[in-house]
Amino acid sequence: MAAPLIPLVTAAAAEAGPVLSAIGSALLGGVAVAGIGSLRGDVSKMDEQAKAKTESRTMSDSTAPCKKCPPEQTGKLVRSRHGANWPAYRYQARVTGFAFDTESCQWSDEWEWLGIDFDGFKPQECLLQEAKGNYDQFLDGSIPKSEQFFKGFRHMRDQAIKRAMRVKANPPTRLRYYFQGPLTYRRMSVWFKTMSIESEYFP
Numbered sequence: 001m002a003a004p005l006i007p008l009v010t011a012a013a014a015e016a017g018p019v020l021s022a023i024g025s026a027l028l029g030g031v032a033v034a035g036i037g038s039l040r041g042d043v044s045k046m047d048e049q050a051k052a053k054t055e056s057r058t059m060s061d062s063t064a065p066c067k068k069c070p071p072e073q074t075g076k077l078v079r080s081r082h083g084a085n086w087p088a089y090r091y092q093a094r095v096t097g098f099a100f101d102t103e104s105c106q107w108s109d110e111w112e113w114l115g116i117d118f119d120g121f122k123p124q125e126c127l128l129q130e131a132k133g134n135y136d137q138f139l140d141g142s143i144p145k146s147e148q149f150f151k152g153f154r155h156m157r158d159q160a161i162k163r164a165m166r167v168k169a170n171p172p173t174r175l176r177y178y179f180q181g182p183l184t185y186r187r188m189s190v191w192f193k194t195m196s197i198e199s200e201y202f203p
Contacts, residue, residue, distance in 0.1 A: 067171075067172055069123060069126035069172065070113075070126075070173050071111065071126065071128055072126065075121065076111070076112055076113075077111060078109070078110055078117060079107050079109055080107060081106055084104070084106065088131075088134050089101070090133075091133025091180050092131040093108065094131075095129060095178045096120025096121075096129050097120065098119070113128070113166070114170075116162065116163060116166060118130060119131045125174065126173050126174055127174045127175070127176060128163070128173065128176070129176055129178065130159075130160075130177045131178045131180075132156065132178065132180065132184060132188075133179075133180035133181075134180065134181070135153075135179070135181055135183075135184040136180075136181030136183045136184050138150045138152065139183040153188070156188065157188075157191065160197055161195070164195055175197060175198060176198035176199065176200060177200070178200050178202040179199065179200070179201055179202065180202065181203075182201060182203070189201075
């Protein structure tokens with residue numbers, strides 16, 4: 001009696017096959033759709049989180065206070081008298097843009113900060129300036145034996161140290177020396193570099 005059952009089972013399986021296949025496809029389709037929906041939800045959630053972090057960081061950056069420039073806050077423009085020296089005054093005015101006595105060369109405007117007069121100041125860069133013009137005459141032989149009596153370069157170094165100490169203690173303040181002569185720049189720039197002081201050849 002067992003043998004006749006085989007065709008019936010086979011027939012039943014054949015008839016049920018499309019139904020089972022359809023059910024299987026529906027189940028698999030449902031899982032796939034659910035999986036895709038879950039994936040889309042996760043990606044959307046990740047995008048929202050990333051956007052929120054970006055907005056938070058942007059707001060934090062925009063609301064962070066800008067660091068003040070100390071010389072701009074506590075310094076002031078002053079009128080200094082150094083005696084007549086037309087080449088030096090003209091060079092200083094060209095570098096800094098500050099006014100000087102064009103009639104009798106008796107004064108120049110400078111920037112006073114922490115008890116020190118600086119030749120110039122650019123607030124947009126928080127940059128204090130020192131202009132050194134007409135010094136090559138003490139190096140090119142124009143003045144015989146000048147090295148025996150001229151102490152200007154040692155004085156320049158001493159002044160630079162004093163200025164640099166003030167500047168380094170008050171970030172983001174910067175200090176830059178400008179040299180009109182190539183010989184002076186060559187002599188001083190190496191030492192200035194060891195002191196981390198900016199210098200520039202500006203003829």
